[in-house]
Amino acid sequence: xxxxxxxxxxxxxxxxxxxxxxxxxxxxxxLSNHELTxxxxxxxxxxxxxxxxETALYRxxxxxxxxxxxWPQELRERVKAAGLRVGLPQIVATFRSVDGTERxxxxxxxxxxxxxxxxxxxxxxxxxEPDLPEPSSGSAPAAWSRATICVSSQIGCAVxxxxxxxxxxxxxxxxxxxxxxxxxxxxxxxxxxxxxRSRVNLVFMGMGEPFLNFDAFIAAVRLLxxxxxxxxxxxxxxxxxxxxxxxxFAEEPVRPRLAISxxxxxxxxxxxxxxxxxxxxxxxxxxxxxxxxxxxRERVTFEYVLLGxxxxxxxxxxxxxxxxxxxxxxxxxxxxxxxxxxxxxxAMPAEEDVVRFQTRLREQGIPAFIxxxxxxxxxxxxxxxxxxxxx
Ligand code: SAH
Ligand code: SF4
Numbered sequence: 001x002x003x004x005x006x007x008x009x010x011x012x013x014x015x016x017x018x019x020x021x022x023x024x025x026x027x028x029x030x031l032s033n034h035e036l037t038x039x040x041x042x043x044x045x046x047x048x049x050x051x052x053x054e055t056a057l058y059r060x061x062x063x064x065x066x067x068x069x070x071w072p073q074e075l076r077e078r079v080k081a082a083g084l085r086v087g088l089p090q091i092v093a094t095f096r097s098v099d100g101t102e103r104x105x106x107x108x109x110x111x112x113x114x115x116x117x118x119x120x121x122x123x124x125x126x127x128x129e130p131d132l133p134e135p136s137s138g139s140a141p142a143a144w145s146r147a148t149i150c151v152s153s154q155i156g157c158a159v160x161x162x163x164x165x166x167x168x169x170x171x172x173x174x175x176x177x178x179x180x181x182x183x184x185x186x187x188x189x190x191x192x193x194x195x196x197r198s199r200v201n202l203v204f205m206g207m208g209e210p211f212l213n214f215d216a217f218i219a220a221v222r223l224l225x226x227x228x229x230x231x232x233x234x235x236x237x238x239x240x241x242x243x244x245x246x247x248x249f250a251e252e253p254v255r256p257r258l259a260i261s262x263x264x265x266x267x268x269x270x271x272x273x274x275x276x277x278x279x280x281x282x283x284x285x286x287x288x289x290x291x292x293x294x295x296x297r298e299r300v301t302f303e304y305v306l307l308g309x310x311x312x313x314x315x316x317x318x319x320x321x322x323x324x325x326x327x328x329x330x331x332x333x334x335x336x337x338x339x340x341x342x343x344x345x346x347a348m349p350a351e352e353d354v355v356r357f358q359t360r361l362r363e364q365g366i367p368a369f370i371x372x373x374x375x376x377x378x379x380x381x382x383x384x385x386x387x388x389x390x391x
Contacts, residue, residue: 025080027087027109029057029185030178032219043078058227061185063088089114089182091190100144101375104190106183114152114175115207116183118191119374120144147191148201151183153217154208159240161263162273163307165341165384166207174213180220184228196229204237204256211237211245218252225254232256233295238303243280246288258292259301259334260285264311265319273307286327299330299367306354307338308347317360324366332367339373339381 031039036050052070056062064086065076092113093105100120105113121144156169184202193200202224204210210217217237224230235256239245249255262282264270270277280288289300302324306312324331335358337349349357354370361368373381 025083025085025087027178028053028084029087029089029182030176030180030220030223032222039084040079042082043075045075049075054227057086057088058181058185058223059229061088061189062086063189087178087182088189089179089186091186095375095378097375097378099374101378103375103378104183104187106186108155108175108179112155112172114155114179114183116152116187117150117206117375118187119148119150121146146199146201147193148203149184149187150203150206151180152206152208153180153204153210153213157208158212159209159274159276161240161261161276163263163305163338163344163346165344165379168341168343169207171208174216175208177216177219177223180216181223181228184224184230200230200234202230202235202256204235205259209240209242211239211242211249214245214248218248218255221252221256222254236301238301240274240276241280241282241285242276243284243288246285247291250288250291250293257298257301258289259303260289261305262302262320262323262333263305265316265323269311269316273310282323289327290329294330299332300327302331302333303336304333305336305338306349306357308349308353310346312349312353312357314356314360317357318364321361321364321366332369333361334369334371336371337373339376339384341379341384 026039028036028039033050033054036053037045037047040050040053049071053068056068056070060067062068065071065080065084068076087109089106089108091104092107095103097103102118104116104118106116107113152175154174155172157164157166158171160167183206188195188200204217221232221235221237224235225232232254236259237249237256238259238261240261246258249258261274262270263274264272264277267277267281270282292300294300302320304311304320320333324333335354337351337354338346340346340348358368358370375381376384
């Protein structure tokens with residue numbers, strides 16, 4: 001059973017927050033065309049004024065209404081006077097790894113912070129994927145040719161996977177569509193990146209379970225694809241196996257690639273490390289995934305965190321082979337050596353066991369890749385995100 005209770009750790013009382021928000025104004029970033037039209041109804045703007053605002057918000061990623069220079073000043077002033085503002089999330093702290101990875105704390109309106117990770121040269125997930133387009137020539141900054149942004153969907157997480165540091169927070173709250181898409185905008189601004197001309201991938205693999213915040217997650221995807229110009233084929237969402245979310249995802253016309261955090265060769269081992277298995281077992285998750293209409297050459301990723309001695313034995317690899325075959329959809333396995341965290345009682349797998357696991361899968365015809373850990377030294381690697389300013 002999932003523990004979905006909300007923890008109020010570190011936040012201010014709602015009445016104070018509401019008053020503060022009134023003072024600072026209502027945010028426009030994150031609203032769809034329809035929502036912007038409603039929010040600005042009192043100004044009766046022509047539809048093209050809304051489109052100009054969308055261009056400023058999502059293509060230029062402006063941080064204040066003064067920068068919406070396609071609008072007459074008088075309109076900007078009236079909108080500001082009504083208490084509306086851009087509200088683009090701001091990076092308030094940056095941690096830089098020796099491998100170039102950066103982890104950011106991004107401030108939310110209510111004083112909470114959310115974590116986002118920038119990985120130049122990718123995250124090791126897509127290395128062997130032949131179907132990613134090459135970057136357009138001459139556009140990417142010299143320091144990197146391909147980068148991945150790891151995006152959070154919630155503050156904390158309710159799913160309580162035993163090996164994950166984020167789980168220790170419990171669920172604090174869902175992020176809004178603006179807070180999810182805003183992480184991407186803030187990081188693109190920091191690196192001066194035009195996503196239409198550079199090869200930027202997004203992975204929804206930061207803090208939280210995207211499919212337990214489905215509406216905001218999918219609204220953010222629509223903005224990122226439709227308004228910010230990032231192709232959905234460059235996005236991957238990872239779920240711990242929330243079946244109703246997978247079924248909704250299957251109905252979405254615009255959607256990222258899908259990854260499922262398998263992490264165990266069978267239900268009994270999985271139940272021990274991922275309590276969500278008791279609600280939706282592996283068979284139910286695979287049934288739901290079969291409903292997702294895959295695009296040509298698309299494969300579903302099985303993520304598999306290797307925990308020393310627990311799920312990294314050759315017989316476990318053989319079980320995974322059977323499981324992936326039985327799944328009966330095109331799949332591949334990403335192996336992730338467990339990243340340690342304080343108070344998380346597991347062991348890192350031996351390097352030779354990781355390689356042996358991969359070889360065993362490959363020998364039996366299952367595409368398997370080893371995902372390089374990124375930013376372990378700054379707690380930016382998978383499962384290490386936990387709102388903290390000092391590590
Ligand atoms: N909540 C979603 C997405 C975020 S977690 C999910 O669980 O799929 C992203 C990935 O990090 C998941 O595959 C998860 O299994 C993995 N992960 C979590 N903790 C980890 C750790 N300590 N070391 C390595 N990978 C970890
Ligand atoms: Fe949540 Fe994913 Fe961590 Fe599990 S692995 S606790 S679902 S963030």
